[in-house]
Amino acid sequence: MKPTIKPAINRFDPAKEYFFEEGCYILEMANSADDPALSIARARVEPGRVTRLHTLAEQVERYVILDGEGLVEIGDALAETVTVGDVVIIPPGHPQRIRNTGESHLIFLALCTPRFRPEDYRDVDPEPPR
Incomplete structure (x- = not known):
């Protein structure tokens, strides 16, 4: 059975930000079954x-810087510099990472189709977590 999408507003709540094992802070803005x-x-x-x-x-996954x-x-x-307004497109299964090369926080939207599910995340970094 196909889910029925209902009208809604997801309010921005910075208090819901959390540190994810990937090494960055995440604030889920829309991610629902x-x-x-x-997402x-x-x-x-x-x-x-x-x-x-x-x-x-x-x-x-698409990053909107x-x-x-x-x-x-x-x-x-691909290894490219990105800045405000750039959109990065990452196909499924492609190893990816992003480094903040600036002096302020690097903030971007991560849009996933279909929606992100934690069980689909796979760490492939040869370095131990920091």
Whole structure:
């Protein structure tokens, strides 16, 4: 049975931000089984930090850079500087990470289709967690 999407407003609540094992702070803005086509999270990476190299099993992920600057790596194919307004597209199963190369927080939206599920996250970083 297909979920029925109902009109709703998800209120922004910075108190719900948490530190995720990937190495950044996450604020889930929209992620529900009632709306399985898309999830939206705000990610925040502290200056000088890099997220863990990881893959998502099922999701196409898009980063929309809102503030700061960084270096995004996607597999062996891409290592590029990103800044405000850039959109990064990451296919399912591609190793990815992002480094904050600026002096302020790197903040971006992570939009996943279908929606992000924690069981689809796979750490593939050869370095131990910091």
